[in-house]
Amino acid sequence: MDDTFFDKKDYKPLDRVDGRMKVTGAARYSAEYTLPNLAYGVLVGSTIAKGTIRSIDSKAAERAPGVIAVISHQNVIEVPGYQPDATQSTEPKVGGGPLRVFYDNKVYSNDQPIAIVVASSLEKAQYGASLVKVQYNKEEHITDFEANAGKAVVAAAAKKNPKSPTADYDRGQKDAFQTAPFKVEAEYVLPTEMHNPMELQAITAHWEADDKLTIYDKVQGTKTTQKTFAKEWAIPDQNVKVIATFVGGAFGNGLHSWPHESAAIIAAKQVKRPVKLVLTREQMFTMVGYRPRTWQKIQMGATKDGKLVAINHNSIGQTSVYEEFTESTLAQTRMMYASPSVSTRYRLLPLNVATPIWMRGPGEATGAFALESAMDEMAHAIGMDPIEFRILNYTESDPDKNMPWSTKFLRECYEEGKKRIGWENRKLKPGLLRDGEWLVGYGMGTGTFGANRGPATIHAELNKDGNLVMHCAITDIGPGTATAMVQIASNTTGIATEKIVFHLGSSEFPNAGLQGGSSTVNSVGPAVQAACNALKQQLITMAAGKNASAFGSAKPEDIMLDQGNMQITGNMSAKLALGDLLKQNNVEKIETTQESKASENGKQYSMNAFSMHFAMVHVHPLTGQVRVKKIVCCADAGTIVSPKTAESQMIGGATGGIGMALMEDAVMDHRFGRYVTKDFGDYHVPVHADVPDIDVYFVNKPDLLADPVGSKGLGEIAIIGVAPAIANAVFNATGKRVRELPITPDKLI
Amino acid sequence: MIQFQFERASTVKASVNAMVNNGNARFIAGGTNLVDLMKRNVMTPTKLVDINAVPLKDIQQKNGVISIGALALNSQVADNKIIQEKYPLLSKALNAGASAQIRNMATVGGNIMQRTRCSYFYDTTLPCNKRQPGSGCGALDGLNRMHAIFGTSKDCIAVHPSDMCVALVALDATVVVAGPKGERRIPFEEFHRLPGSQPAKDNTLQNNEMIISVEIPDNEFNKNAHYFKVRDRASYAFALISVAAALNMDGKVIKEARLAMGGVAHKPWRLKEAEKSLVGKQATEEVFKQAAEIAMQGAKAYKYNAFKLKLGPNVIVEALKNAAGLV
Structure with a gap:
């Protein structure tokens, strides 16, 4: 099935189907919905990091022109879904749950939303917010990661699931590192990073009836968001409508529900008007998650011939005091290389900060910085080329799960990438290459991410104009979901891409999961394929029926679809447009709803996408400036459905x-x-x-064990491994190993 | 943002008059800094006087000087043929600043008047003597990686963020201002001030005065001038350290030298002693290193900006090497 993408001679990569809408402003984002009687909300954030609110003086704000209400814990309506303290952790320990905005007078982190000012215009709400006076009982906060690292604890997630990448893991011999001939032991630090998509987080909340809510919201999952707020307001799922037709980038910060969403919904209910709330750029740093600061330590042992004997990898990531957030920082260390002994220890440090959330490449990108830097350090210690070192420790099967790979074409990535970056120019010893005043270095880093496939449902209909229209609740945060799905549908049916429309981003549409974890094409794509095949079958049955004049007595197995026409195999003159077939049968449209789910193959095969990033950098020896001069990204992501948008996704990941x-x-x-x-x-x-x-460069070989489209996902592996590739290139240029990102000029002089 | 009055003026006189009797009025031209500050309630003027209609955009050669109108856009000055030929240092410094979009909005007067980018100044919940006198200096014992190493006080260690001003102070520019009592001329080096015990005052301009032009005297620095800026990314970032270097050379011998640094002080930092050390010497890396050493005398680092003590002399040497054509 997949091969049809490339076998067709006339195959042309599709431009973004929504590109014109985006560049002309026709695409509507969450902040752009204007409803009758709309009010505007502005959040007031706490100015302390821990303590309680003694009082909120909102009199001046309430008197200000245009202000409709100032809502805080002092006067908020009851939110039925908020769980009381007994079931929701509020003390520095793991577990817990999302912040219950305006629930009580407790402050857990700085800039925690403590009130919302609702007014008739944005400016009036902003002015009102500036007049709210808050008194606190301040308590001593803990935010300093380094000073408190000793307080890190085992994650509740690890206790729940001993197979989770957060649980303690040991294979092989415990003392393998200690007795290894070559040892690398190093600590790596990744600072807190913010998603900061171009589009600010925004929600417009509208209670259409007392128990019926519509939200225009910047989210990565319409169905998950629907469930969250249905639960929060104790109303049936179908009473909550979530619209996210366009999302202007997210990188993960739309994967969770956040206090500002609850605040806008509360405000809309309380003032009985639709309320729009757009965060400020400053609030994007404190209210919608981030990549958590993470400390890592690696002990790596190898033989003088370059065979790994042990990897011990420990990490501590920060989370909030009220909600546990974990990620798969250590997952790839267990499966990437053929090391007989591997131990991982994952710990969490709850601090007086807001809750983190997955940020592109999530934990794997963090873990890869340490693992791939350490691999480079070891190759250097042994005096071996880092690619050679990796190939020596290449795994032909998953050493963690003890399963064969469904597919793995990482070797092809190494080979192609080497050529493209000009690896032969690299010197084994650092600091030897120059271009004028600048030092020159080459580096590489590997990435991997699970090919995660979830359930998805497509409704597809073909109407008598020959147009194919599909619907799915999936969102698109920018990778080009509709473009890829149109491509899959066109390749499955032969219908021209311009006659296919893919509607997404509404909880009213058939089910799909989150757009996250590189899972869209391999989850939704197979559903598109299934729906298209079902329609095809209906058309063939119809064409073989008595009302299809062109085909006489042709058998169904001889009838095929090509470029929007029904045809008889071997007889190109008998041709009937799809729309005409429907008209001849007096049918307005045919339709189908098809669900697709992950197969059982995951029980026998380890399914992962792989990437390899190469960087060539210039470093100014006196000023410490680093200029990345070239990047080569090679990916084994299975079938590449939409080459143009896939390439863009890789470029975006490398830029990140x-x-x-x-x-x-x-x-x-x-x-x-x-x-x-x-x-x-x-x-x-x-x-x-x-x-x-x-x-x-894409290897572009289908993985049909992963899913019928053959795709393994791309979004994460586009960034995983890039940072260590650059850090390793900087080392190759200068001989300086920077283990705490970012590599700013001051660290190199 | 709080509510404010908005008034348009189309002459210098009307502009100055609009400021009289209102200590909390501000001029607005490009607004690239002031509007940001107002959005965050860092500056809360009760009145804005829009001076964009005042005819102060011209760049003209007069006897012995070039006069640049206060409302000339940064991009207009950077792209001006005369400036590029005779004062390339200024053009290079301008193009090292901000982004193309901002340079298209920002004016010369506004560039001079821009406020520090110190994070403590920008967050109204944190202490800052410049924003709120007496509240303390948040940066002193705080995150001061971007902060000053020269001319600091216990009350303020902020830096002036401009690139353009570093070139202007090096080129001995004069700021021409108009006030209720007529015009006044301020040597560029005396325009901005050190924080001392009054960090709220960035400069010596009186509240009811308006910058009308900047004059640069004719000079012989056009062949050997360079602006070297080190920042955390390739473009669109404030300087960690920048250096404006201009030499008047006779063969390999330096007849005259001008040196100034950005990102190191509350004002664009002229390095006169270092300049003197260069005069009459051959343009060599060794000579430049000696000048850099002199330039860095008296520098004082804080917890997170000690790297500037090492980076500073390196940037001076690089700027001089580039100016002298040694690179």
Whole structure:
């Protein structure tokens, strides 16, 4: 089935089907819905990191022009779904649950939303918010990770599931590291990083009836969001409608429900008007998750011939005091390389900060920085080429699960990437290559992420104009979901792409999971395929029936679909347009609803996507400036359904990796427990001048054990391994090993 | 943002008059900094006087000087043929600042008047003597990686963020201002001030005065000038350290030198002693290193900006090497 993508000679990569809407402003984002009688909300954040609210003086705000209400724990209506303290952890320990906004007077982190000012215009709400006066009983907060690392604990998730990457893990011999001929022991630190998508988090909440809620919300899952707020308000799921037709980037911060969403919904209910709430850029640093600061330590042992004998990998990640957040920082250490002995220890440090959330590549990107840096350190220690070292320790099956890979074409990535980056120019010894004043270095890093497939349902209909229209609740945060699905549908049916429409981003549409964890094409794609095949079958049956004049007595097995027509195999002259077939049968449309789910193959095969990133950098020896001059990204992601958007996704991931390696750093002043970098002036992401030519190569071999489309997912592996590739290139250029990101000029002089 | 009055003025006189009797009025031109500050309630003017209609955009050569109108856009100045030919240092410094979009909005006067980007100044919940006198300096014992190493006080260690001003102070520019009593000329080096015990005052401009132009005297620095800026990314970031270097060379011998640093002080930091050390010497890396050593005398680091003590002389040497054509 998959091969049809590439076997067709006339196959042309599709431009983004919604690209024109996006660049002309026709695409509507969550903040752009204007409803009659709309009011505007602005959140007031706490200015302490821990304590209780003594009083909130909102009189001046309430008197300000246009202010409709100031809502806080003092006057909030009851939220039926809030669980009382007994069932929800509020003390520094793991477990817990999401922040219950306006629930009580407790403050757990700085800039925690403590009130919402609702007014007739945004400006009036902003002004009102500036007039709210809050008195606190301040308590001593804990935000300093390094000073409190000793307080890290085992995650509740690890206790629940001993197979989780958060649980303690040991294979092989315990003392393997101690007795290894070559040892690398190093600590790595990844700072807190913010998703900071271009689009600010926004919600417009509208209670259409007392028990019927519609929200236009920036989320990555319409169905999960529907369930969350149905539960919060104790109403049936179908009474909550979630619209997220367009999402302007998210990188993971739409995977969770956040206090501002609850606040807007509460406010809309309380003032009996629709309420729009758009976060400020500063609030994006404190209210919608982030990549948690993570400390890691690796002990790696190898023989002089370059065979790994042991990897011990420990990590501590931060979370909030009220809600546990865990990620798979240590997962790849267990399966990436053929090390007979591996131990991992995952710990959590609850601090007076807001809850983190998966950020692109999530834990794997964090873990890869340590693992792939350590691999580079070991290759250097042995005096071996880092690619050779990796190939020597290549795994032909998953050493963690003891299963064969469904597919793994990482070797192909190494080979192609080497050629494209010009690896032969690299010197084994660092600091030897120069280009004018600049030092030159080459580095690499590997990435992997599970090919996670979930259930998805598609409703598809073909109407008598020959147009194919599909619906699915999945969201699109930018990778080009509709484009890929149109491509799959066209390749399955032969219908021209311009006659196919894919509607997404509404909880009213058939079920799909979150757009996250690189799971969209391999979950929704097979459902599209199934729906298209079902329609095809209906058409063939119809064409073989008595009302299809063109085909006389042709048998169903001889009838095929090609380019929007029914045809008889071997007889190109007999041709009937799909729409005409429907008209001849007096049918307005035919339709089907098809669900697709993960198969049982996961019980026998380990399914993962792989990537390999190469970087060539220049480093100025006197000023410490790093310029990434070239990046090559090679990916084994199974079938590449939509080459153009897939390439864009890799470019975006590599760009995120440059930010991770060289500039992203959310810095907190622990005296106040407050970030001091909270806008794009202080929190740096790459600008155009930082992004070089990014050369993308796809192995493009289908993995039909993973799913019938053959796709393994791309979003995460696009960034996993990029940061260590750059850090390793900087080492190769300078001989300086920076183990705490980002690699800013001050660390290199 | 709080409510404020908005008034348009189309002459210098009307602009100045609009400020009289209102200590909390501010001029607005490009608004690239002031609007941000107002959105965060860091600055809360009760009145804005829009001066964009005042005819102060021209760049003209007069006897012995070039005069740049206060409302000339940063991009307009950077792209101006005369500036590029005769004052390339200024053009290079301008292009090292901000982004193309901001340079298209920001004016010369606004660039001079921009406030520090110190994070403590920007967050109204944190202490800052510049924003709220007497509240303390958050950066002193806080996160001061971006902060000053010269001319600091216990009350403020903020830096002036401009690139343009570093070039202007090096080129001995003069700021021409108009007030209720007429015009006044302020040497660029005396325009911005050190924080001392009054960090709320960035400069020596009186509240009812308005910058009308900047003048740069003719010079012989056009062949050997360089602006070297080190920042945390390739573009669109404030300087960790920047250096404006301009040399008047006779063969390999330095006849005259101008040196100034950005990202190191509450004002663009002119390095006169280092300049003197270069005069009459051959342009060599060794000579530049000696000048850099002189330049860094008296520098004082804080917890997170000690790297500037090492980076500073390196950037001076690199800027001078580039200016002298040694790179």
